[in-house]
Amino acid sequence: MANKSGALSATKITKMKDSGEKIAVVTAYDYPSARLADAAGVDLILVGDSVGTVVQGRPTTLGVTLEQTIYHTEIVARAASRAVVIADVPFPYCQLGPDEAVRACARVLKETDATGVKIEGGASRASTIRAVVEAGIPVLGHVGLAPQSVKALGGYRVQRDLERLTEDALAVQEAGAFATVIECVQSDYAAAVTAKLAIPTIGIGAGVGCDGQILVFHDLFNFTDHGSEQTPKHARVYRDLHKIIDEGLREYVADVKSGAFPSDEESFGGAK
Numbered sequence: 375m376a377n378k379s380g381a382l383s384a385t386k387i388t389k390m391k392d393s394g395e396k397i398a399v400v401t402a403y404d405y406p407s408a409r410l411a412d413a414a415g416v417d418l419i420l421v422g423d424s425v426g427t428v429v430q431g432r433p434t435t436l437g438v439t440l441e442q443t444i445y446h447t448e449i450v451a452r453a454a455s456r457a458v459v460i461a462d463v464p465f466p467y468c469q470l471g472p473d474e475a476v477r478a479c480a481r482v483l484k485e486t487d488a489t490g491v492k493i494e495g496g497a498s499r500a501s502t503i504r505a506v507v508e509a510g511i512p513v514l515g516h517v518g519l520a521p522q523s524v525k526a527l528g529g530y531r532v533q534r535d536l537e538r539l540t541e542d543a544l545a546v547q548e549a550g551a552f553a554t555v556i557e558c559v560q561s562d563y564a565a566a567v568t569a570k571l572a573i574p575t576i577g578i579g580a581g582v583g584c585d586g587q588i589l590v591f592h593d594l595f596n597f598t599d600h601g602s603e604q605t606p607k608h609a610r611v612y613r614d615l616h617k618i619i620d621e622g623l624r625e626y627v628a629d630v631k632s633g634a635f636p637s638d639e640e641s642f643g644g645a646k
């Protein structure tokens with residue numbers, strides 16, 4: 375589909391590195407959130423597979439399906455008029471090799487108005503990224519902590535291997551990605567890799583030395599049910615929606631029980 379006029383593109387996101395303008399990114403999974411993010415000046419909206427944890431209440435992202443990704447991406451892309459919308463390819467399409475990945479990514483682009491896709495993994499995913507880019511699909515890379523490999527990694531841990539991070543980031547760049555996410559790595563390592571790359575880095579838990587930052591929408595607004603766990607250390611809560619909604623719902627329940635809702639003004643009288 376044609377780019378909306380005045381809208382950002384993957385190429386423009388890449389060029390933001392040269393101009394020095396920081397890139398603001400959030401995830402979104404629904405129409406009102408995507409509209410708000412777009413209107414607020416967010417540059418790129420990621421329809422993350424974090425939908426599996428923050429919306430579906432799963433312990434990991436592994437259960438998210440391609441159909442669910444397409445469903446959410448179609449909604450978000452329809453809501454955004456300026457921001458670039460990127461769909462996160464769910465496990466295990468990119469792990470299955472280039473052919474399977476190209477098929478899945480092509481479906482996303484055919485069935486939604488997204489600009490491109492995000493592919494998790496570094497050097498080991500380079501041939502897959504290259505094949506998807508060669509199919510004409512812009513790719514956002516994702517190095518550092520790879521949540522889709524949580525079982526192999528044994529948990530969500532800060533990554534502290536500079537050599538591996540550098541090798542992965544350079545491989546993703548060489549394969550044709552227009553930018554890359556760097557997740558949960560030591561800040562000085564992320565800054566060093568950012569300085570080495572020609573494409574922008576978008577950090578999450580990777581310090582201020584990246585070219586941009588991404589946060590999960592539900593973390594930004596404390597709208598995730600973390601149970602007994604805290605909001606992740608890297609996430610700043612800008613507004614506490616959990617508290618606001620909790621208080622509002624309790625008030626609503628009390629008003630229904632007491633008969634204080636609805637009032638006469640909120641009710642319909644006879645026709646005049």
Ligand code: KIV
Nearest residue numbers: 401422423424462555
């Ligand atoms: O799924 C997601 O939201 C992500 C971001 C945390 C980068 O991959």
